[in-house]
Amino acid sequence: MFDREYEWTALAAFATDPGDGATLGIVSGRRRQGKTFLLRALCQATGGFYFAADEAADGESLRRIGASLADHLGTPAPLVFDTWHSVVDALLALGRDRCVPVVIDEFPYLAKANPSLPSVIQNALAPLRAERDTSRTRLLLCGSAMSFMGRLLGGNAPLRGRAGLELVVPTLDHRLAAEFWGIDDPATALKVNAIVGGTPAYRREFARDDTPAGPDDFDPWATRTVLSPTSPLFREARYLLADEPDLHDTGLYHSVLAAIAAGNNNRGGIASYLGRKSGDLAHPLTVLEDCGMIIREPDVFRNNRTNFRIAEPLLTFYHAVMRPIWSDLEHTRDATGLWQRSQRRFVGNVLGPHFGHICRHWTRHLAPAERFGDYPNRVGAGTVNDPANKTSHELDVVAFGLDDDNRTPLITIGEAKWGETMGVGHLARLRRIRALLVGQGRLGAQTAKLTCYSGAGFSAELRRLAGEDTDIILVGLDDLYRQPSPGTNQDSGSPPSRVHDRR
Template sequence: MFVDRERELAFLERKWKKSGAQLIVIYGRRRVGKTMLLKEFLKDKRGVYFLATADSVDENVKELAGKLSELTGREYFRDVNDFGKLLRYLADETRGKRVLIVLDEFQYLMKLNPGILSVLQKVWDEHLIDTGVFLVLCGSSIGMMERTLEYKSPLYGRRTGQWKVEPFDIRGIVRMLPDRDMEELVKVYAIFGGVPFYLDIVKNLSAEEAVREKVLRKGEVLYEEPEFLLREELREPRVYKLILKGISLGYETLGELVSFTGLDRGNISRYLDVLERLDLIAYELPYGRRKRGRYYIRDNFFNFWFRFVYPNLADLELGLVGEVWKKIERELNAYYGKMFERLVREMLRLRILDLGQRKVARWWHKGEEIDAVAELEDGLLFVEVKWSELKKREAERVLEDLKAKAESFNAENKRFLLVAKRIEGKGEEMMDLNDLERLVR
């Protein structure tokens, strides 16, 4: 089912309507829905969709030649065995016509033929630039696809647009799972994030059933998913797995990670930079400060997998799913709590929960934490998030504690908000899942 992606489709349609040749780069992590997006865009257009494989250059050229033969009605394409010639002949056959060519998983062609970007540059400059060709290069290897955008890339200055496809936010999750209540949607978000492929797996299962059936069972599609993705993207997956395990267990500063991994400071910084570039982790600073930041696993499923699955792989290899699930269950509520905080911050940043805020960040200092501090036009908003059911008096005490923590902040106007799973006798400055559900729907 194709849902959401209005902004991405609007971008592609806007480029489609522009005159002249277009060279567009679409990239993003595997499973995020790039192929569905491009097939949706292709629906009412003259063009071809080509999925590259890791087989060989000859096999890929042969397959593409067949598709271009069908598109143009010219049989001679099938006899061409050179990528550059295929595109040159395409330019001759479609010179004045708008035609869409999607080359998906383009990173495979880059691996098989390291000079393919130079070939493409030459054909683009000499033949395609004066045509109506709309060429899309799409890939799942973020590192490799970003190389096509770099200053040193042969395509630098030729591309006419690029878009990084991101996982859904909570609104996209709601559209894919419209029959779930907000509590279940928070659990889905906490475990699987907004990756469409994972959400499709959850369609007929609750979040926790999906963990037991599709994540913890050897041989199932998500059992080794993070390891598979790391092996495909990185040369030393073992080291990266160790770092990700450390962050998931709460070793969040550079010093803590050095102690946990045994790697020296210079080396671990390089590994962390790579993981940041791949959007697997992020570095956050406490509100109002420029140092003493913390790393966190940005991808929700990676976060869950390294926290609960990776440390238990030996037992899961033996099929001890029930035993491992019992261990996970004991810590799951605390995990939901942390991820609920993340969701509320995300809703504030995206202005799904809109109080006119600008910058939004966590804050911590000397053992005290505030889940979100948001800059308003006339002051600051302080937010406390609780994954629990509170009576009115309990909720008021939480707000009193929050106000005490905010005393050290110098702001003309201070506002406060408590967000909890449920609040009995909800008063001002309070929201619960019912309120959030109305916003996301």
């Protein structure tokens, strides 16, 4: 097991809760994050019942769960169920004598075939119902269809208010991903992360533990894994969309993702790329956001401006690098030449934006508080108007604190450059932007730190100035990948991430 102690502890506590009455838990997360591994291990450790649903007709699913339950109970013949009411009651009966976890994995498949299933479970778990009150079954519904799972407990959904656990299994952050892949060189680690992100299965099952042996092996690794038609990673980005039940017109959604990957990250730019009106994109953007494919990121200085970012790095890489040359990739035995000709798109559309995202994540969750003089409460990108020069300036990293009066003072503004050595020119630009923010009366702008994030290093002059002025902060790859001191919070909703024993 790798860095899943927090999730395992939460599941174990729920499964062994000695309280009376059956309870419900919801487990979700994007595909390939290890949800099934955790839930199977939980059932094995506690003698629980695990059932993995398939895409099937309702009648077949009833037969399959009857056979699985009979096998679990050791009965000589399969159990026969006519309705899900009787199935759920049989699952509740498993907990009459002891606490027992009951897992239904890929629950969205069952609910797609029988939309009344959430209501059936709601009725079964109703208070003062004998089957529920005399049972200590810990029912866990799991699924990877993020839009569906997100609606299970929301609004007027039947199961709203019924769940005692709602667990989202996240991807590994860039530091944990580097450790999981066994990559010590920060530049190589970030390049790999920009392609495959923090999805554990991409190393184990998809790349078969093939990792770059060093910086010089990154390009050969990319061609023999992600860009090879014989690798499961080659078509994975296409399957990610096909697996989402709410994405009916996949061509449209691929086009929206292609627009964002090409650098058109606002609604107007996406509409122009697709040759459509901006208003036509409200539905596809909302659906992609609900599915966890894209993330809506508001401009920190302009409330009426929103940018969109693709959440899964492999999707960005596919649309920016692979999709434009897909036919050539399918029919080549050696993608080395194609990869070399794609370097500009890889660096400009994949590495650069991903580096900016990593810098924001580090600033918000991983940076030592003393680095900026305060804990960043909100971090994002922003655009600052420059009326005198009739232009605007984009900032890759903007961080705000939170004072005792619930005000949000500005604590740092920053620029991120992946492949460019940063010098005094970049510092002068940040000083100009800070002066504009001071002129606008932004709280904290006068003392805001000026932060340069670089993947290629800093000039000697800039280093000298940073050594003399505490308002200047330089953040390199070593900083981004240096493990935090004990107790440093890595995630706004969970305790520090750590590496644990692997099984």
